[in-house]
Amino acid sequence: MVFLQQFSFWKKPFKKISKIEVLNGLSRMKLEEYIDQVKSCVRKFDDPRQGNNKSYSMEEIGMSAYSVFHLQSPSFLSHQKNMKRKKGSHNGKTLFGFSNIPSDNHIRQVLDSVPPETMNPFFDYALGAMNLEEWLVDGRLLVALDGVTFFSSSTISCSCCLRKELSNGTRYSHAALCPVIVHPHQKQVLPLAPLFIKNEDGQSKQDCEINAAKRWVMANKEFLTRHKVILLGDDLFSRAPFINLIQSFPDVDYVFVAKPSSHPYLYQWIEDLDSKDKISHVVKEKAFASHDHHYIMANAVPLNGGEEVPTVSFLDMAVFNKKGKQLYHNTFVTSLTLTSQNIHQIACMGRNRWRIENEAFNVLKTKGYNLSHNFGHGEKNLANLLAVFNIVAFTVHTLWQITNETFQKIFNAFSSRKQFFQALLTLTIFHLFHSWEHLFEFVKDGLEEI
């Protein structure tokens, strides 16, 4: 471990880990498996190049780009070029499967023609590889929907940019609807394929999050009904056209935030209800010392005063500590019928929508992935393709955390995700690893010896 001790990152506050003696079935899942799935998507990228200008294969170009996001380092490729010169091989080849390393400019030029949806089969594979039974809540899968804006500029733009006319000029942006599977007792969230909010050729009206959500729901009807999905979302989704669409699917339900400012008719209706139709209920939560959950619920109320108005159940939730201080308050509408037996669980589902903010967007934006950073914009697809690479990398890391015990242990031994990937980068600058298992065993041995 002399080599490791040369680096300051290898010193405390790392936790010493115990020897892993028995690996369960999931732990034996090969780390390469998910990287291979990324590769099989990248292999299918259409090659836009004409003639003889093909020194690098599409797989080399795509995996070179992906590796930068996977190791969360823009400098990974230049370090591997150095290693290739000195050692004749490099970690790009052994860990990601590309022999030749193209320049950043060449990568950007070639990948601009690749639609981000070409990576969707990876997400299908990832979902299929998971044991979804462990993610069910009373036989239902919870899917949180939310949009994320990951690029905004007044000077850089492409044909897919969303445009907003402001007093000081046009604002260009990129955004995506990112559905994730959540579970109240799972630390991680499972990302599904993102759907980019973008303007198609010849489209005059700007695309928006709710339209993207309608497209996503329509495209995933079979998945939603098969897993009896309960959709979770913010106030944007608690509108009649979207709710009517969801209610037209059998076995699909929702719990959406409903703010008073966007639902005045509903709130007036609730206020005017007789006390027998508007039930108050208090639950004392044993898991959180002395926190009281105060609920007000009403079933079969109209969402608004318009035509074709959906009937919803209304739920007001407030959490107080033992001193009577309000810690949380929110209001939801749901297609589920509320009773004093199920209201606590349904309210907890509604609260779980915040996990998409905490466990997905916050990590993607601030914990090393830098989703909002401009890695390259291009003229057509590049910005969205690089964003999906970033989300794929986050998903592979998540799946490794869930399914591989060695990865889990070494990842948890570092005090932050950023520090973990900094350590991996430093190791891969100086040492050639012949596989991911080799790299992680090397780190594990180091941690066991501290």
Ligand SMILES: [Zn+2]
């Ligand atoms: Zn753009």
